[in-house]
Amino acid sequence: MKPITACKIGCEGVIVRIRAKEPIKGRLFSLGLAKGSRVRILDHTLAKQTWEIESDGTKIALRDEEAESIFIEPKECAA
Amino acid sequence: MKKIRVALAGQPNVGKSSIINSVTGARLHVGNFSGVTVEKKEVFIERGDYEIEIIDLPGIYSLNAYTPEEHVAKKYLYEEDYDLIVNVVDANTLARNLIFTMQLMDMQKKMILVVNMIDEVEKQGGSIDKGKLEELLGIPVILTSAKEHRGVDEIIDQIVATHESDKPKNKLYYDQRIEEQIDKIVKVLHKSPHFKDPEYARFIAIRLLDRDEDIYKIIHDLPIFIELHELLGKIYRELELEYDEESTSDILSDERYALSKALVMEAVKKPEVKVSLTDRLDRLLIHPVFGLPIFLFFMWLLFQLTFEVGSIPMDMIDAAFTEISNVVKATLPDGAVQSVLADGVIPAVGSIIMFLPNILILFLGINLLEQTGYMARTAFLLDGFMKKFGLQGKAFIPLVSGFGCTVPAYMAARTLKNPTDRIITMLVLGFMSCSARLPVYVLLIGAFFPTAHAGNILFIIYISGAILGLIVAKILRTVLFKGEPEPFVMEMPPYRFPSMKALGMELWIKTKLFIKKAGTFIAGASMIIWFLSSYPHSGTIEESYTRKIEAVQSEEAKAALENEMAAKALENSYLGRIGKTIEPFFSPIGFDWRMSVAVVAGLAAKEVVVSTLATLYAVGDADERSNTLIQRLRDNVTFKAAIAMIVIIMIYSPCIAAMSTFWAEVPQWAWRGFYLVYPNVLAWLMAFGIYRLLDMMGY
Ligand SMILES: Nc1nc2c(ncn2[C@@H]2O[C@H](COP(=O)(O)OP(=O)(O)O)[C@@H](O)[C@H]2O)c(=O)[nH]1
Ligand SMILES: [Mg+2]
Numbered sequence: 001m002k003p004i005t006a007c008k009i010g011c012e013g014v015i016v017r018i019r020a021k022e023p024i025k026g027r028l029f030s031l032g033l034a035k036g037s038r039v040r041i042l043d044h045t046l047a048k049q050t051w052e053i054e055s056d057g058t059k060i061a062l063r064d065e066e067a068e069s070i071f072i073e074p075k076e077c078a079a
Numbered sequence: 080m081k082k083i084r085v086a087l088a089g090q091p092n093v094g095k096s097s098i099i100n101s102v103t104g105a106r107l108h109v110g111n112f113s114g115v116t117v118e119k120k121e122v123f124i125e126r127g128d129y130e131i132e133i134i135d136l137p138g139i140y141s142l143n144a145y146t147p148e149e150h151v152a153k154k155y156l157y158e159e160d161y162d163l164i165v166n167v168v169d170a171n172t173l174a175r176n177l178i179f180t181m182q183l184m185d186m187q188k189k190m191i192l193v194v195n196m197i198d199e200v201e202k203q204g205g206s207i208d209k210g211k212l213e214e215l216l217g218i219p220v221i222l223t224s225a226k227e228h229r230g231v232d233e234i235i236d237q238i239v240a241t242h243e244s245d246k247p248k249n250k251l252y253y254d255q256r257i258e259e260q261i262d263k264i265v266k267v268l269h270k271s272p273h274f275k276d277p278e279y280a281r282f283i284a285i286r287l288l289d290r291d292e293d294i295y296k297i298i299h300d301l302p303i304f305i306e307l308h309e310l311l312g313k314i315y316r317e318l319e320l321e322y323d324e325e326s327t328s329d330i331l332s333d334e335r336y337a338l339s340k341a342l343v344m345e346a347v348k349k350p351e352v353k354v355s356l357t358d359r360l361d362r363l364l365i366h367p368v369f370g371l372p373i374f375l376f377f378m379w380l381l382f383q384l385t386f387e388v389g390s391i392p393m394d395m396i397d398a399a400f401t402e403i404s405n406v407v408k409a410t411l412p413d414g415a416v417q418s419v420l421a422d423g424v425i426p427a428v429g430s431i432i433m434f435l436p437n438i439l440i441l442f443l444g445i446n447l448l449e450q451t452g453y454m455a456r457t458a459f460l461l462d463g464f465m466k467k468f469g470l471q472g473k474a475f476i477p478l479v480s481g482f483g484c485t486v487p488a489y490m491a492a493r494t495l496k497n498p499t500d501r502i503i504t505m506l507v508l509g510f511m512s513c514s515a516r517l518p519v520y521v522l523l524i525g526a527f528f529p530t531a532h533a534g535n536i537l538f539i540i541y542i543s544g545a546i547l548g549l550i551v552a553k554i555l556r557t558v559l560f561k562g563e564p565e566p567f568v569m570e571m572p573p574y575r576f577p578s579m580k581a582l583g584m585e586l587w588i589k590t591k592l593f594i595k596k597a598g599t600f601i602a603g604a605s606m607i608i609w610f611l612s613s614y615p616h617s618g619t620i621e622e623s624y625t626r627k628i629e630a631v632q633s634e635e636a637k638a639a640l641e642n643e644m645a646a647k648a649l650e651n652s653y654l655g656r657i658g659k660t661i662e663p664f665f666s667p668i669g670f671d672w673r674m675s676v677a678v679v680a681g682l683a684a685k686e687v688v689v690s691t692l693a694t695l696y697a698v699g700d701a702d703e704r705s706n707t708l709i710q711r712l713r714d715n716v717t718f719k720a721a722i723a724m725i726v727i728i729m730i731y732s733p734c735i736a737a738m739s740t741f742w743a744e745v746p747q748w749a750w751r752g753f754y755l756v757y758p759n760v761l762a763w764l765m766a767f768g769i770y771r772l773l774d775m776m777g778y
Pocket of ligand 1: 096199450
């Protein structure tokens with residue numbers, strides 16, 4: 001289990017925990033990010049301040065603070 | 080005729096507006112939701128005995144509303160009187176959309192599910208089993224593609240059918256343990272006369288478990304509140320312990336999530352996962368290294384095109400209006416009517432219409448950015464950067480829209496949830512030069528810079544405005560508002576080829592509005608300016624000059640004297656007097672009274688700046704050879720004063736329409752007052768600084 005921000009671009013996994021507080025948690029959920037959803041890390045900016053992830057066809061941009069609160073069990077990781 | 084009111088609800092970008100636009104035989108009406116300036120699109124359709132009214136609600140991700148716009152949609156769904164809900168979902172992301180559908184189903188209103196964008200799913204080899212979905216959800220389902228006009232009119236038939244049918248309403252059951260608690264809450268609710276209706280009581284109970292603040296407020300003032308409050312506390316604890324979750328809201332979410340997964344599993348044949356166009360484009364467009372340079376290149380290109388392509392028809396339009404003016408001069412007898420038309424209204428309207436091509440190109444560009452989905456990427460790219468200035472990435476969207484028009488940009492700031500972020504964004508939005516300011520820039524650049532650099536100068540002006548905005552935002556954040564900007568979580572919609580029809584419509588509407596404005600508001604304003612600049616006639620000036628003119632022999636001397644007379648008369652006019660009164664205020668930045676008047680008139684609308692300059696410099700100029708406004712400006716205005724004018728236009732208060740939008744959006748008097756004063760003070764100070772600097776550098 002590790003936060004999204006510890007993963008590399010291309011990494012895939014299943015969400016095991018979301019530590020964010022409401023209302024962010026609710027927002028993430030309504031975008032399809034919940035315990036058990038599969039996510040893939042698509043991109044981050046040069047300074048790794050903003051991340052883009054994908055889950056079930058939805059692409060979501062979030063800041064490192066929010067990304068840090070999402071923990072995944074990595075499945076396929078290129079290194 | 081009987082009426083059916085339909086609330087059209089769905090997550091953002093599912094194609095609600097496209098559906099409404101493609102319903103056959105519909106009358107569209109655009110207004111505002113009562114009390115707020117969120118655009119409200121309604122269509123009216125007649126079908127059989129019914130008049131059907133469909134209201135396009137703002138996109139909403141879930142009933143746990145987040146942004147101000149979502150609150151508008153939620154409030155409508157909760158409080159307004161309508162007969163049924165049409166819930167539009169995106170076939171591509173059905174699982175996530177269905178979670179919201181389930182929340183809507185909890186309301187137990189009559190409901191129809193419209194699965195839009197079916198074309199995209201089918202193109203990739205997937206399919207959706209409509210019958211299965213209907214069976215599992217218990218509500219009618221229609222598969223549509225607004226793009227291909229498939230199934231859209233079926234929606235209307237289904238609305239009538241559902242309205243007429245008395246089929247019992249569907250009910251969504253949760254886990255037994257949750258249902259038991261719902262029943263307990265319902266029992267207490269029944270004690271109040273407000274919640275006698277079992278369906279409504281059930282809905283309230285579910286929303287209370289979902290920790291809905293708005294519902295909590297409703298029960299807060301009721302006599303049953305104490306009993307309910309105690310019960311809820313107990314239920315929250317019990318359920319949270321039982322499910323090992325932090326909140327009952329999470330438990331419900333998990334339930335809905337599992338249910339929607341199961342539904343999708345049953346009813347959807349997933350397309351094979353391929354690398355989509357969006358993925359491929361994103362690899363380049365939001366590349367960690369190349370993303371930003373590419374974005375800057377796009378912006379630069381936009382301003383180049385705006386200037387270069389936009390200037391092609393300009394001379395033709397200019398010539399056409401000069402011709403009209405000459406015809407008027409030739410046909411009408413000399414006098415006030417001829418003068419007001421030929422010297423006042425026609426040149427003024429012409430000087431504005433001339434810029435229509437520029438404005439359309441800029442608008443088209445910004446619309447393209449928005450509709451293709453690229454704008455969301457720019458928010459992603461710039462969030463880190465924006466955060467340094469105390470803003471967040473999403474604020475970028477209203478800021479870029481501000482280059483088009485400040486009015487919708489103020490409204491776009493609604494997507495920012497945090498009130499502080501919103502007010503800061505709105506306070507600096509005026510520094511993003513709107514397209515109405517473009518004519519002033521184009522005119523001054525044309526007069527004082529070589530043509531080869533024009534596009535670049537324009538780009539620099541816009542960029543400086545943006546940079547100034549960021550700096551001011553930073554100052555506001557550190558001085559006036561403590562605390563962090565709101566978190567940034569945003570959907571990146573797939574890239575879509577924009578609908579040409581929709582783009583064409585937007586441009587056409589823009590053109591129509593612009594010409595209407597030029598023909599009414601601007602023509603009216605220029606008539607006032609003309610009147611103020613032509614009256615009162617001073618007998619003494621005319622007499623003394625007429626005698627002098629008769630006395631001299633050479634044609635040249637005559638022309639010179641005529642010029643002088645016109646200039647004297649203008650200075651003596653009402654406008655001249657007003658100008659002279661305010662001139663001391665503007666003279667430190669090198670303005671003559673005419674520029675001062677133009678800038679002040681620009682508070683009504685920025686286009687008026689150009690038309691006022693056109694009128695004022697035309698009246699005082701009887702020289703036929705230099706009859707372009709550009710030439711007149713070169714003769715009368717210094718380079719440093721022109722730059723100071725650009726700076727003023729860039730920074731000072733936007734037009735009346737924008738100012739009143741700000742007032743409508745911001746209820747606090749302190750901010751309203753601040754908003755009226757600070758841009759003007761800042762504009763003057765900046766213009767003064769730059770003017771003095773240029774002066775020292777010897778310009
Ligand atoms: N392929 C496809 N695109 C669609 C369809 N409906 C809408 N769109 C596109 O999806 C985008 C969002 O549509 P819009 O009507 O603005 O969505 P709204 O936010 O729900 O009002 C636009 O670019 C539309 O052209 C459809 O059925 N198929
Ligand atoms: Mg819409």
